[in-house]
Every structure is written in C-alpha cells, then in structure tokens.
Amino acid sequence: MSSTDSEASARAAITAVAQPGDPVMSGLLAQMPAVEVWAALRARRALPAPPGKDDASRAAHDARMRRWQEAAAGTDPDDLVARAADLGIRLVLPGEPEWPGQLDSLAGRRPVALWVRGTRDLRHCCLRSVAVVGSRAASAYGLHVAGEFAHGLAERGWTVVSGGAYGIDGAAHRGALATGGPTVVVLACGLDTDYPRGHANLFAAAAERGVLVSEHPPGTTPTRHGFLVRNRLIAALTPGTVVVEAGLRSGAASTAKHARELCRMLMAVPGPVTSALSAGCHRLLRDCQAVCVTCVADIIEQVGPIGADLCSDEGTVIGSEELDPLSRRLLEAVPSRSGGGTATIAMGAGVDLDTALRHLGLLAAGGFVERAGGGWRLRRP
Amino acid sequence: MSSTDSEASARAAITAVAQPGDPVMSGLLAQMPAVEVWAALRARRALPAPPGKDDASRAAHDARMRRWQEAAAGTDPDDLVARAADLGIRLVLPGEPEWPGQLDSLAGRRPVALWVRGTRDLRHCCLRSVAVVGSRAASAYGLHVAGEFAHGLAERGWTVVSGGAYGIDGAAHRGALATGGPTVVVLACGLDTDYPRGHANLFAAAAERGVLVSEHPPGTTPTRHGFLVRNRLIAALTPGTVVVEAGLRSGAASTAKHARELCRMLMAVPGPVTSALSAGCHRLLRDCQAVCVTCVADIIEQVGPIGADLCSDEGTVIGSEELDPLSRRLLEAVPSRSGGGTATIAMGAGVDLDTALRHLGLLAAGGFVERAGGGWRLRRP
Structure with missing residues (x-):
C-alpha cells in the first residue's frame, strides 16, 4: 500500500477537488473510505449517486463527478501534503486528537479535513472559545468594541475565533493577541495566502501564538462562495457567536444564521440606531432571538455554561x-x-x-x- | 342633595386626601359611593378595614384613616372644583365619555379621578398612542432619537404620551408638537404647577394642542413617590411603551416594569454599549423581553395591531x-x-x-x- 493510498493523503486530495461542505462528498465518505473515493475519481470510475433522485438531479450529479474527476487528474496527493508540510501547514482529520469534535454537529456539511498552521492545538483552543465577527466596513465604535471584548475574553482564558478580514475580524484578533493569548483565524483560502495582504503580520502573529485554519489546501485563492461556506466553520467551532457590528447585508448575518441552526448561542452587540453598521445587529436582536450583550461578562454568562459542559470536574478542559x-x-x-x-x-x-x-x-x-x-x-x- | 354630596365633588376631594393608586381607597370606592366615603372621612366615622388582617395591618389602617380624616378636614370639595375650573382644569371620572377605559386594567390601583387640562379629548388621544420615556439626563443621541421617533409617530397619527421632565420626556413632546399633532403630558403634580419651570412653554403648547393629565388636584407639589406612582399611568394609558434612553437606575425602568405587568408592549431603543445612558435599555432587551426598536416603523409594527383592536372597521378609532x-x-x-x-x-x-x-x-x-x-x-x- 503506497502512501498515496493512505486515508490522510486521500482526504488532503479531496479538499483540492470538492467544495467544502459538499453534501454529496460527505455522503460518499460516510459510505466508503476516502482512499476508495479518491481511487474512483482518479480512475474516472462511477461513484454511487444519492438515492431516489429525478433526471435533473442525476444530470447534476454526473456533472459534479466530471468536475471532480478533472480536478483529480491534476492533483498529486503526496505532493500536496509535502508542499503543505514545507509551509508549516499540517492536515487534521476527523477523529484525530486535534480534531474539534464539535464540528461533527455540521453532519453532512462537516469538513473532509482541516489544514492547520500555528503553534497551538486547534481542539484545545476551541474548547473555551467565542466567535467574534462583524463587518469589514466597521465604524470606530465597532472596532473599539471588538478589540475590547476580544481582549477581555482572552484575559479570562477564552479563545477568540474569527475570520481574517479587515474590520471587526482583525480588531478581534488584535485585541486577543494583545493579551498574549491565542486566537483562531478561519480562512477561506489556502493558509499560504495572506488575504487580505495587509493582514500578513496579523496572520504571522496568530500562527505564532494561536492557529490558522482552512478547509482549502495551500494555493487556493479566496472566492465569494468560499467566505459564506467558511462562516459555518466559525459558528461550529465555538459554543457562541457574537456579532459586534453588521449592516443589513453583512456576511456576519450568514455566520449568525449558522450559529442559530447549529443551536449555538447567538449574541449581538447593540449600537446607535442612527448607524447603518448596527442595523444587522438590531435585526438579530429583534427577529432572531439574539441575546443583547454589552460587555465581556454578558458574553461569558451566555457561553460559560456551554463551555463548562466540555470541562472536567475542576472546570478545566482536560484533567x-x-x-x-x-x-x-x-x-x-x-x-x-x-x-x-x-x-x-x-x-x-x-x-x-x-x-x-x-x-x-x-x-x-x-x-x-x-x-x-x-x-x-x-x-x- | 347639595353639590358637595355629588360623586364628582367627592372624588375630586378624595384626590386631595388619598395617595394616587392607594389600594385601600380603591377597595372602599368599590364597596360604596364616593360621597359616602367622603362623608365618613369628614365626620371622622370609621370606614370598613380590608378583611382578615393582623394587628399591625389594623394599626396601619387606623393611621391611614387618621391621615385622611385630617386632610379631609382642610379640604372644601366645591372650592377645589371651582378653583380648578377657573384654571381651565376639568375633572374626568371613571365611566365618563373622556375616561380612558384602558385605565381599568390598573384594577385596585386605578385612579379615583383624573384632572385634565387642554383642548383635546383624553380618551381619543390615547386610543392610538405610544409612551415615549427615558432619562432626564439624556445624551444628544437620546434627545435626537426621542424627538425623531415622536415626530414620526405624530405624523402617522399616533399620540405621544410621556411625563413632563427634562431630557427624553421633553424631547418627545417637542417632536410630536412640531408636527402640529397632539401630545399627552402626564404630570406628578397639580396641573397649575409648571414643574420643571423651564417647561412652562412646553406645557402651554401641550395644553393648546393636546392634554395635560394628573391624579393630583391643583396646588399639589411633586414628590419623589409621586413620580413613581405616576409612571403606572403612562404605561396604562398606552398600548406600548418605548424606553429611548435610560441608565440602570432611571425612573424609566419603573414605567417599563408597569408596562410589562399590564401586558403592554415593552420596547427599548439600543445605543452604544459604551454609553451608561443606554445600559438600562440594554438590560430591558436582555432580561425583560423588551423588543428592540430602531425606527418609527418598528414601533408601529409592535403597537399597530393593538391600536387596531380599538379601531372601527375603517381603521379609525370611532365611526x-x-x-x-x-x-x-x-x-x-x-x-x-x-x-x-x-x-x-x-x-x-x-x-x-x-x-x-x-x-x-x-x-x-x-x-x-x-x-x-x-x-x-x-x-x-
């Protein structure tokens, strides 16, 4: 059995051909080992279609298979893993010690594998964690609140999880890193890509004291769809999501939606009603049962009991x-x-x-x- | 039967001797005509005590009776009503056409009578009304929002009800009056007293285009207790209360509490979490099921259906x-x-x-x- 046949290499390769969270791939991997799925794609052999579908669905399935087969033809699993390792990027598979078990609640949209870069253990970091998210186009108020909340959470031993964008994401990571605490950056591109460029230093600091995570192999450039799919990971990794500032059409609304669907705590920070950048938060408060949080203690009060579930008798995440x-x-x-x-x-x-x-x-x-x-x-x- | 014996004069006189919302007085008036209660107080005759009470309660009842008897000795009902009429202040009794029927939900804390000054009909004004309340020590943000919301509500035919204080109360009335619409000012003192003095012009404008209301006869000066008791009236007169801005210890919290107890809609306006003046609003949102409202449409969406219950088929309050x-x-x-x-x-x-x-x-x-x-x-x- 060559190393190409190994489950890890197969899953690594699959992250390069299938969209993250693709339910058809998830269904296949539930039925057979990844090595078999990969071998079938490389050999352009048929793979079982989801049962009981009409002609249109079958045509869509065939088209998806052809896309995967073509992408598979251009992917060398061994080379992918070796290149990632050279860049300091490791692969974490479901069930491995570093795998965050809470991702299993994503069910059919669970990642095939995660690419991780950084000094910290992803699972440990996320056990007592809070997602702090919001708009890229944030106000001075939003940036201030994101930084203060993240700082306070990190001081109390809670890890901040967020995306890598300018605005609220960046302010949250900086606030957490300022305490010397870890931070988890969930990216929608390969971990060798600094997107946005201006966050290169921030990502380097996060890798040094926390972790960067992505479902995409090195070399993947970000797409709009990728950001939305990525948001489900941010929601799933944490027991609760805080939306600090968001307009009515902000991507943070998608993270909030995922948090609700996954039965995570959804929290929103209020702001002036005269600010369009808080309109999304106010809608979450009014229409989506988001809890109004105004300080770090409010947030811990909401996620504390949930985080505690994961803790040992002594209140620690491991004995x-x-x-x-x-x-x-x-x-x-x-x-x-x-x-x-x-x-x-x-x-x-x-x-x-x-x-x-x-x-x-x-x-x-x-x-x-x-x-x-x-x-x-x-x-x- | 002299005019002193009339129910109206008796109730007018009783507003001068008993605290507004006193449940013992309410119990007496449920058992016998006001004229009999008044006659007994003037003659220092015993009045039935609430049943099944211990010695301490009986002593308190006796003390209360003595207080009322002494106050009654110095009160001339005919003179009271005549003086009020001279000042343009009329008395409105429960069951009269101008009596707002929704006050009956106050049950044992229902006013004995209301003193009213102004050109408008109190009941009509309150049928489609919203209470807009908040701190005296308001921020520029709070004053702006109170004025804008009140203006928008008045433009859409909704009457603003509030107290007479500086800050949010005053801004709300001014916003409503600026449309030429009516406004209802609920005072905790006699309607001949401009308290605070700086609102003398505002009260004059409100009397000209709306109404001033009080449970206290002319000549009564405001007390701290009076303000808290007054707040139940603001909540009871309207189908919904909007708290625009309130610190954690604001009197607006008492109006909010009454609104909740009376099953009225409770709404709160969010503000910056960095502002202590919004902390009370945020607490209402988090802990008291207040609805987050950010614009006039949000408010009408909440109270609209309730106001509509009181309307005719054509959506008007009377045919x-x-x-x-x-x-x-x-x-x-x-x-x-x-x-x-x-x-x-x-x-x-x-x-x-x-x-x-x-x-x-x-x-x-x-x-x-x-x-x-x-x-x-x-x-x-």
Whole structure:
C-alpha cells in the first residue's frame, strides 16, 4: 500500500477537488473510505449517486463527478501534503486528537479535513472559545468594541475565533493577541495566502501564538462562495457567536444564521440606531432571538455554561494529569491568589520567557490559570 | 342633595386626601359611593378595614384613616372644583365619555379621578398612542432619537404620551408638537404647577394642542413617590411603551416594569454599549423581553395591531358617523391622495385656520387623516 493510498493523503486530495461542505462528498465518505473515493475519481470510475433522485438531479450529479474527476487528474496527493508540510501547514482529520469534535454537529456539511498552521492545538483552543465577527466596513465604535471584548475574553482564558478580514475580524484578533493569548483565524483560502495582504503580520502573529485554519489546501485563492461556506466553520467551532457590528447585508448575518441552526448561542452587540453598521445587529436582536450583550461578562454568562459542559470536574478542559510535563511544571509555579509576573513564573519553572508565555496561554485556554493584573494566577473552579 | 354630596365633588376631594393608586381607597370606592366615603372621612366615622388582617395591618389602617380624616378636614370639595375650573382644569371620572377605559386594567390601583387640562379629548388621544420615556439626563443621541421617533409617530397619527421632565420626556413632546399633532403630558403634580419651570412653554403648547393629565388636584407639589406612582399611568394609558434612553437606575425602568405587568408592549431603543445612558435599555432587551426598536416603523409594527383592536372597521378609532358636524365638514374637505394645505382645507370647510388645525389634529389622532408633505390627506384603511 503506497502512501498515496493512505486515508490522510486521500482526504488532503479531496479538499483540492470538492467544495467544502459538499453534501454529496460527505455522503460518499460516510459510505466508503476516502482512499476508495479518491481511487474512483482518479480512475474516472462511477461513484454511487444519492438515492431516489429525478433526471435533473442525476444530470447534476454526473456533472459534479466530471468536475471532480478533472480536478483529480491534476492533483498529486503526496505532493500536496509535502508542499503543505514545507509551509508549516499540517492536515487534521476527523477523529484525530486535534480534531474539534464539535464540528461533527455540521453532519453532512462537516469538513473532509482541516489544514492547520500555528503553534497551538486547534481542539484545545476551541474548547473555551467565542466567535467574534462583524463587518469589514466597521465604524470606530465597532472596532473599539471588538478589540475590547476580544481582549477581555482572552484575559479570562477564552479563545477568540474569527475570520481574517479587515474590520471587526482583525480588531478581534488584535485585541486577543494583545493579551498574549491565542486566537483562531478561519480562512477561506489556502493558509499560504495572506488575504487580505495587509493582514500578513496579523496572520504571522496568530500562527505564532494561536492557529490558522482552512478547509482549502495551500494555493487556493479566496472566492465569494468560499467566505459564506467558511462562516459555518466559525459558528461550529465555538459554543457562541457574537456579532459586534453588521449592516443589513453583512456576511456576519450568514455566520449568525449558522450559529442559530447549529443551536449555538447567538449574541449581538447593540449600537446607535442612527448607524447603518448596527442595523444587522438590531435585526438579530429583534427577529432572531439574539441575546443583547454589552460587555465581556454578558458574553461569558451566555457561553460559560456551554463551555463548562466540555470541562472536567475542576472546570478545566482536560484533567491536569493529561498536561505535558512542562505545562505541569509551569502550573505549579503559578501563584494561587495574587497574580505572578510571567518572568517570575518562568524562573520558578526553569524555562525561558517565550516558552512560559506560550504554555501559560495554553493553560489559560484550558481553564487552569487566568490573567490577574499584569501576571497570572490559578483559576478557581 | 347639595353639590358637595355629588360623586364628582367627592372624588375630586378624595384626590386631595388619598395617595394616587392607594389600594385601600380603591377597595372602599368599590364597596360604596364616593360621597359616602367622603362623608365618613369628614365626620371622622370609621370606614370598613380590608378583611382578615393582623394587628399591625389594623394599626396601619387606623393611621391611614387618621391621615385622611385630617386632610379631609382642610379640604372644601366645591372650592377645589371651582378653583380648578377657573384654571381651565376639568375633572374626568371613571365611566365618563373622556375616561380612558384602558385605565381599568390598573384594577385596585386605578385612579379615583383624573384632572385634565387642554383642548383635546383624553380618551381619543390615547386610543392610538405610544409612551415615549427615558432619562432626564439624556445624551444628544437620546434627545435626537426621542424627538425623531415622536415626530414620526405624530405624523402617522399616533399620540405621544410621556411625563413632563427634562431630557427624553421633553424631547418627545417637542417632536410630536412640531408636527402640529397632539401630545399627552402626564404630570406628578397639580396641573397649575409648571414643574420643571423651564417647561412652562412646553406645557402651554401641550395644553393648546393636546392634554395635560394628573391624579393630583391643583396646588399639589411633586414628590419623589409621586413620580413613581405616576409612571403606572403612562404605561396604562398606552398600548406600548418605548424606553429611548435610560441608565440602570432611571425612573424609566419603573414605567417599563408597569408596562410589562399590564401586558403592554415593552420596547427599548439600543445605543452604544459604551454609553451608561443606554445600559438600562440594554438590560430591558436582555432580561425583560423588551423588543428592540430602531425606527418609527418598528414601533408601529409592535403597537399597530393593538391600536387596531380599538379601531372601527375603517381603521379609525370611532365611526365617521360619530364625528361632530364640524369635523365631518373638515374631513370632506381633505383631499384623498396628495396632501392639501391646512389653509385650503379650512377654506373648503368654511372655518378659520385655528379651528381647522385643531380638528385636523383630532381627525389624525382618530385615524381619519394623516400628514402628507406640508398638508393633510385621507388615511387609507
């Protein structure tokens, strides 16, 4: 069995030929291993069509198969994975330790696989997480609120998940990163592509202290459809979505719709009724049972109990016995009451400042420690 | 039977001795005519206590009776009504044509009688009405929104009901009066008292084109308790209350609470989360099922169906056959499509401009006509 036949390579290749969330591909992968689907596409062999469909649907199915077969002919799975690895991009498959189990609620629209880049563990980051989304064309008010909320969430050990756009997305990531906390950037293009260009530094910082995620293999350029499909991932990765600022036709409305459909908490930040940029938020409040949130405490009150479901008895996302030895050493160096400075804790654990900062951030995301003043302290369950 | 014995004089006198909304007085008036209650108070005769109470309650009842008896000794009913009439203040009793029937939902806290000053009919004004309330210490944003909303409501034939305070109350009345429409000012003091002083001109304008209402006889100065008790009237007079801007400890919260208890529509206007003056509105949205309203259409969508219940088949508050002959003549002079100027309509009906304006406002409040451009046109059902 060559490496081309492996499930991972097959799924990697499939991300290059089928649209993310395609229900027909999802149905095929539920019936047979990805290697078989891939082999059939490469050999231009027929694959089973969804049952009980009329002629028009069958024609659409045939057309879809031809598209996939043509794309498959130009795709080399081994080369794809090797190129990604060279770029520091790894593939995460359903069921693997880093796979966020909450994505399974997407059912037939679950990703085939995820491409991930960054120092953090995607699943750990998302266990205590909140999606903070909104318009690209944000106002100074929206940018301020997004940054403040993300900062406060990160300080309390909650990971911010958002897209990579200018406006609210960018302000949210910057607010979270400013605490030294992690952030999860969900992109609608390959992770080797900085889109928009002006966020290249932001993406680099996010990769260093958090993760970038995409359903698309390296080399994929963004499409309008891709952004909308991507939004379901942002909603599904988190127990709740906060729409900070959105016009009536903002893409954030699509994330909100997904959050509702997936039974996640939907929250909206109010703004002046005289601002068109808050009109989408107000519609969510009026017509879509969104909860009105005005501060970080409001948000945690909504998602806290949900995040807690995923936690161990001690209120942490994993038991402390599951921590790696370095993290455990750092945890022991964190004071229980008043906050201890990062440098002091690093010295106590005998590690360098950078390593301490990275692991403390992870411990915060896991619910073990929290920010206190300029330092860290143990989080009380 | 002297006039002192009349029900009206007795109720007028009782408004001078008992606190508005006092449930014991309400219970007494449900058992016996006001003249008998009044006669007993003047003669310092015992009145039946609420049944099945303990010693402490009985002592409180006795104290209350003594307070009422002492106040009654210094009150001359005939003089009270005569003085009020001199000031242009009339008394409206439950069941009279001008009595707003919706006040009956206050049950044991229903007013004993209402003191009314102004050219308009209180009941007619309130049939299609909305309470627009909020903080005295309002922001420029709140004042702008209150004025705009009130103006838009008045233009569409909805009467604005509010208190007489600076801030949101004043902005709402000014917005409504600017359309030439009526407005209802509910005061917590005697209608001969301009409180606050700076609103003397506003109250004069409201009396000229709408009505001032109070449960207190002329000469009563405002008290803090009086404002809170007054708020139940604002909520009860209208099918819905809009809180435009309110801090967490604003009196508007008490009006909102009454609106909810009385099963009226409760609406709140969102604002920036960075403004403490919107914090009360956001709390109503989050915790009290208030509906998020951002424009006049949002408000009418909420109260429209309720207001419509009170309307005739033609969408008017009374049938056109119930109109007085002068109003009917004016109605016939109003064009059906494009707006006709007030002067043209006045000429058509053969009345002076002032009379025309007053009756057209009444016809608008009744749902017969609406503002169009600078003039008036028939309202389509």
